[in-house]
Amino acid sequence: MYAVFDPISQRCALASAGHPWPALVTTAGAVEFPGLTPGAPLGIDGAPYESYEMTLSGGDLLVLYSAGLLAADVGGPPGHGADRLRAALGSAGVPELAAEPDRAGGLDAVCDALLQRLPPHRSGDVALLVTRSRGPDADRHATWDVPAEPEAVGQARSLTGDKLTEWGLDELEYTAQLLVSELVTNAVRYGNPPIRLRLILDRRLICEVSDGSSTSPHVRRALKTDEGGRGLFLVTQLAELWGTRYDARGKAVWAELPLPAEA
Structure with missing residues (x-):
C-alpha cells in the first residue's frame, strides 16, 4: 500500500x-x-x-x-x-x-x-x-503562480527572499534563492503551465516548483564549454534532500534545506 x-x-x-x-x-x-x-x-x-x-x-x-x-x-x-x-x-x-x-x-x-x-x-x-491528518499553520507556507517566462525567475527570487525575511531565516536566503532560481528556470524552459512555487516551513525549509509536464528532470555533468546544464547539479549539491513527485496534473520538483540551529 x-x-x-x-x-x-x-x-x-x-x-x-x-x-x-x-x-x-x-x-x-x-x-x-x-x-x-x-x-x-x-x-x-x-x-x-x-x-x-x-x-x-x-x-x-x-x-x-x-x-x-x-x-x-x-x-x-x-x-x-x-x-x-x-x-x-x-x-x-x-x-x-x-x-x-x-x-x-x-x-x-x-x-x-x-x-x-x-x-x-x-x-x-x-x-x-x-x-x-494535519497541516501546517497558515503562516508556515506560501504558494505563488509563476508566469511561464524568463522574467519570472527574478520575481521568484524576490518572493523567496521576502518570505524568508518574514520567517526570520535570512541565513538561508542566498541558498534558497539559488535553489528556487534553478527549479523555476527548469520549469520555464522545459515544463508546461501552470507553474507554481511553494515554500513550506516545517522541520526543514522545503522549496517546491510544480508544472504541468510529466517529463522527468535529469542531472548531468556539464562540460566546461557548456553555457547551461548545471541547474540540477547545483540543486544536488546545495539541498539536503531533493526529488520529483508526479501526479495526474504534472510533477513537482522539491528540495529541502536544514534550518539554522537557532531556528
Missing part, C-alpha cells in the same frame, strides 16, 4: 498492490472505505494499478492494516472481516478519539480500542498503523 499525502491541500492519493485498502474515520464519526478492488501483487507483469484520491479534513484518521487483521474465523463468510473492522471503527470510542486529538492515550488508544473490539482469532502477522 502506497500513500502520498499533501498536508497543505489535504489530498491523499493511494495505490494498492494486493493490499487491503485503509479505512478513513472522519471527525464526524463516519467510517469509509475506498470502493476499489486492490491491484495485483507486485511482480506480476503488465498488471495495471488504479489510484484512489481522497481529501481529508484536519483530524481525520487513516487506518492502515495488514490482511491478518481481517482474517475471518474458519468458515466465516467472505468480507466478514471487513464488516467487523467497520463495526469496531464505529464503536469503542474510536470516533470520539478522532474528534479529540489531545485526549489521553492519543493514537495508541485508538489501536488498543480496535484490537480489543476485534476477535482474537486472527491468522498470520498483524500490523496496525493509525495516522491523524
